Amino acid sequence: MSLWSRISNAVHGSRLNREIEEELQSHIEEAVASGRDPREARRAFGSALRAREASHSVRVTGWLESLLADLRFGWRQLCRNKVASAAAVLSLALGIGSCVGAFRLIDALLWRPLPIANSSNLYVLSRQMTGLYGKPTEDSYWATPDFNLMRDAVKEQADLIAISDADRTDITFSTDDDMEKAHVAYVSGNMFPVFGLEPAIGRLLAPADDRSAAASPYAVLSWEYWNHRFGRDPRVLGRPLHIGDQTFQIIGIGPRDFTGTETGTVSDIFLPLGMNDLSTRAGVSWHHTFLMLKPGINPSTALDPLRQHLSAISHAFEANCATCFRGVPQATIDRLLNKKLVFHPAGAGISDLQKDYRRLLGVLGLLVALVLLIACVNVSNMMTSQAAARSHEMALRISIGAGRRRLVQLILCQSALLAFLASVVGAFFAAWSAPFVLSLVNPPDNPARLALPADWRVLGFGFGLMILVVLLLGLLPALRASAVRPIAVLKGGADPHSRRRLMRGSIALQVAFCVLVLFLSSLFVAAFQRLQNRPLGFSTDRLLLLETVAGKGQLPVVWNQTAEVLRAVPGVDSVAISGWPLLGRIQINNDISINGAPPSPTPAWFLNVSPGWLSTMKIPLVSGRDFSQEDTSLKAAIVNETFARIFFPGQDPIGRTFARGVNQPLNKIVGVTADTPYHDLREPSRPVFYVPLDEIDADSATGPVRFATFVIHTDSQNPLALTATLRQLIAQRHNGLRVSNVTTELDLVRDQTVRERLLATLAAFFAAVALLLAGIGLYAVLNYSVLQRSREIGIRIAIGASRAGIVRLVTFDAFLMIALGGCAGIALGFGAARYIASFFYQVKATDAEMLALPACAILVTALIATLPAVLRALSTDPTEILRAE
Numbered sequence: 001m002s003l004w005s006r007i008s009n010a011v012h013g014s015r016l017n018r019e020i021e022e023e024l025q026s027h028i029e030e031a032v033a034s035g036r037d038p039r040e041a042r043r044a045f046g047s048a049l050r051a052r053e054a055s056h057s058v059r060v061t062g063w064l065e066s067l068l069a070d071l072r073f074g075w076r077q078l079c080r081n082k083v084a085s086a087a088a089v090l091s092l093a094l095g096i097g098s099c100v101g102a103f104r105l106i107d108a109l110l111w112r113p114l115p116i117a118n119s120s121n122l123y124v125l126s127r128q129m130t131g132l133y134g135k136p137t138e139d140s141y142w143a144t145p146d147f148n149l150m151r152d153a154v155k156e157q158a159d160l161i162a163i164s165d166a167d168r169t170d171i172t173f174s175t176d177d178d179m180e181k182a183h184v185a186y187v188s189g190n191m192f193p194v195f196g197l198e199p200a201i202g203r204l205l206a207p208a209d210d211r212s213a214a215a216s217p218y219a220v221l222s223w224e225y226w227n228h229r230f231g232r233d234p235r236v237l238g239r240p241l242h243i244g245d246q247t248f249q250i251i252g253i254g255p256r257d258f259t260g261t262e263t264g265t266v267s268d269i270f271l272p273l274g275m276n277d278l279s280t281r282a283g284v285s286w287h288h289t290f291l292m293l294k295p296g297i298n299p300s301t302a303l304d305p306l307r308q309h310l311s312a313i314s315h316a317f318e319a320n321c322a323t324c325f326r327g328v329p330q331a332t333i334d335r336l337l338n339k340k341l342v343f344h345p346a347g348a349g350i351s352d353l354q355k356d357y358r359r360l361l362g363v364l365g366l367l368v369a370l371v372l373l374i375a376c377v378n379v380s381n382m383m384t385s386q387a388a389a390r391s392h393e394m395a396l397r398i399s400i401g402a403g404r405r406r407l408v409q410l411i412l413c414q415s416a417l418l419a420f421l422a423s424v425v426g427a428f429f430a431a432w433s434a435p436f437v438l439s440l441v442n443p444p445d446n447p448a449r450l451a452l453p454a455d456w457r458v459l460g461f462g463f464g465l466m467i468l469v470v471l472l473l474g475l476l477p478a479l480r481a482s483a484v485r486p487i488a489v490l491k492g493g494a495d496p497h498s499r500r501r502l503m504r505g506s507i508a509l510q511v512a513f514c515v516l517v518l519f520l521s522s523l524f525v526a527a528f529q530r531l532q533n534r535p536l537g538f539s540t541d542r543l544l545l546l547e548t549v550a551g552k553g554q555l556p557v558v559w560n561q562t563a564e565v566l567r568a569v570p571g572v573d574s575v576a577i578s579g580w581p582l583l584g585r586i587q588i589n590n591d592i593s594i595n596g597a598p599p600s601p602t603p604a605w606f607l608n609v610s611p612g613w614l615s616t617m618k619i620p621l622v623s624g625r626d627f628s629q630e631d632t633s634l635k636a637a638i639v640n641e642t643f644a645r646i647f648f649p650g651q652d653p654i655g656r657t658f659a660r661g662v663n664q665p666l667n668k669i670v671g672v673t674a675d676t677p678y679h680d681l682r683e684p685s686r687p688v689f690y691v692p693l694d695e696i697d698a699d700s701a702t703g704p705v706r707f708a709t710f711v712i713h714t715d716s717q718n719p720l721a722l723t724a725t726l727r728q729l730i731a732q733r734h735n736g737l738r739v740s741n742v743t744t745e746l747d748l749v750r751d752q753t754v755r756e757r758l759l760a761t762l763a764a765f766f767a768a769v770a771l772l773l774a775g776i777g778l779y780a781v782l783n784y785s786v787l788q789r790s791r792e793i794g795i796r797i798a799i800g801a802s803r804a805g806i807v808r809l810v811t812f813d814a815f816l817m818i819a820l821g822g823c824a825g826i827a828l829g830f831g832a833a834r835y836i837a838s839f840f841y842q843v844k845a846t847d848a849e850m851l852a853l854p855a856c857a858i859l860v861t862a863l864i865a866t867l868p869a870v871l872r873a874l875s876t877d878p879t880e881i882l883r884a885e
């Protein structure tokens with residue numbers, strides 16, 4: 001008989017039994033028809049039961065039949081306890097779905113290989129160095145002339161590829177009125193061939209396109225951008241693309257799956273590296289450098305010599321660079337030259353999103369794993385209790401010949417059913433949760449874009465997780481059930497203390513995990529609240545920001561005239577201009593020289609602003625005055641209190657001067673403002689100075705302004721309501737100004753807390769889930785303990801035990817384990833907090849309130865969970881117990 005027939009018979013057991021019965025009956029009828037006595041014919045075939053069993057064993061796969069039988073029995077057991085089974089499935093589904101959802105995010109951001117050839121041989125070059133304030137940092141940006149030298153030096157062993165960040169850039173396809181945003185990346189011409197990529201249509205950039213600026217005005221669109229922007233129209237080839245005053249010709253569409261090397265950002269347009277003006281400047285580091293080993297080169301032996309060779313070339317380039325350190329103090333030069341070149345694997349791409357959220361995703365993985373463990377401990381307790389209640393059944397099974405392997409299989413089958421049902425429900429939660437969390441990562445105008453396919457990687461992880469859950473749920477109950485001693489159990493002599501020890505251990509374990517989740521959650525929530533409530537020093541109320549560009553630039557008088565027109569719009573209170581908004585993406589610093597001395601090792605950050613900007617932002621003046629229209633020729637400056645404290649300690653800074661570097665014109669301080677955050681809410685106050693927007697240069701001429709931000713204070717609580725009117729008004733003036741981006745100061749502040757808000761939201765959610773699961777687990781364990789000890793409790797009440805004594809009997813062990821578990825959870829929390837301390841803003845793990853919150857939460861939960869068990873114990877009727885005995 002074929003294997004398939006045996007498997008089919010095992011699945012259709014009732015049909016097989018009918019066929020065997022019909023076959024046996026037909027043989028008897030044939031014997032009777034041949035003239036034999038019916039009774040003799042039946043005796044000749046022997047025992048009918050034995051004949052059926054022999055025929056059955058030949059026609060089925062025995063192990064599969066027993067497995068299916070155990071699965072059917074497990075299903076009936078689950079159906080007998082519908083409420084408990086549903087609760088177990090839902091709690092497990094939440095844990096499994098959360099783990100799979102977290103894996104999808106972690107895999108998409110950190111682990112999924114780029115769709116290129118030999119991605120495992122791709123590395124990014126970076127330099128480890130000492131930062132501004134003595135802290136170690138890494139610089140992964142390179143100057144193009146330095147890149148060219150290194151590329152030529154190692155071309156026999158490896159290919160070096162230059163790729164810039166995919167910056168949001170203003171582009172047009174026809175007129176300036178059609179301006180839109182796209183992520184534009186400048187790449188060396190060898191990127192596409194080295195990565196083994198082929199065009200969807202047209203051609204891709206080639207090494208021959210690595211020429212000087214304006215020599216290769218070509219552009220390649222990504223397939224995704226071509227799809228959503230042009231609907232896959234092949235006529236896009238040959239169309240012009242305008243960026244500022246440059247015009248590019250679209251020559252091809254990239255492959256469908258490749259969206260660049262910046263994980264989390266889809267590069268829309270690829271341009272030749274040489275088309276960027278920065279590619280000729282030796283002192284500007286602006287793009288990444290990737291290294292791809294040649295086929296046949298062994299990474300274990302080649303990487304270290306390559307690193308040393310490239311390090312020597314780069315160090316020599318910077319040391320001999322005439323423009324790299326012009327006007328920089330010697331101490332700063334020594335610090336910048338003291339670098340260590342390192343290679344980092346880049347097969348999964350590189351991005352700021354990875355750096356910012358690597359640890360966050362690790363925390364998320366820890367939280368979901370703890371929630372899953374708590375759920376597994378709860379369900380395992382339930383199954384252990386059921387197995388203990390079925391000890392007589394197990395003893396009888398062993399007595400009539402059941403093997404211990406079969407008992408283990410019986411319990412594991414029930415665990416597998418629970419895990420399978422939970423996985424099905426959890427899959428829906430995982431499908432929703434991963435995109436939802438991703439939507440919280442970035443603001444709507446520049447969201448993170450990750451591929452989250454449910455491919456073999458996700459399915460494989462989910463299947464492995466389901467197997468792990470089966471083992472966590474069923475292994476201990478299965479081993480306990482298989483270790484049953486039939487004689488002891490049937491005589492009623494099973495050891496109750498072993499079960500009690502197991503229950504105590506499970507209580508401590510659940511509490512430890514729950515307290516760890518609560519402890520970390522309280523830290524994240526407190527950090528978010530304190531960061532959100534940090535004093536800003538300026539008002540965010542009703543402030544609209546119009547980030548505006550001017551192509552080749554416009555004189556400040558044009559910008560000021562446009563501001564006057566905006567002030568006349570109904571609903572506008574005041575209008576000012578700044579080079580860029582506070583807490584925006586731009587930050588620029590200068591070295592500061594006082595009284596001709598060498599520049600200080602502490603730099604200061606600056607911002608160009610117009611008169612009235614301070615009042616529009618509601619930034620108070622501590623002393624001095626605001627800018628006036630005459631301050632442009634006086635090189636006036638306004639500084640913040642931190643600037644005054646660092647560079648003029650114990651002195652009145654009004655009237656004093658400073659220079660931005662060596663041999664630079666002096667700036668005279670005319671005012672001092674309160675401190676405000678400049679670029680990052682999390683950083684301490686930086687020294688900041690403000691200079692006029694239309695400040696004259698060294699030749700006493702006013703230079704053109706290429707971009708600036710109109711800061712508009714409105715009457716409306718919703719400042720965005722004026723966007724269309726103001727944007728149209730600026731465009732109608734035809735003075736070369738175009739609104740590039742519109743936002744509000746409040747949105748910029750909110751964007752600063754995205755990471756902390758995400759952590760606090762997820763942590764609070766998982767803390768509530770962990771607390772609920774822990775409470776359910778405590779209730780189940782204590783309730784089962786009271787049921788098991790009902791005889792002892794009844795006897796104690798009969799001989800005069802007090803109600804307080806009964807309460808102590810029921811709760812003492814539980815609260816002792818809760819205390820031990822809580823201490824273990826706090827200890828684990830201290831260890832975890834050191835790893836993620838960078839996420840905390842003005843919060844310490846040793847703060848009293850951080851310790852009090854999880855302790856109070858678990859105590860209240862324990863009191864609520866123990867109350868039903870205590871009431872059940874106190875309501876025990878000793879008469880009924882003794883009568884039953």
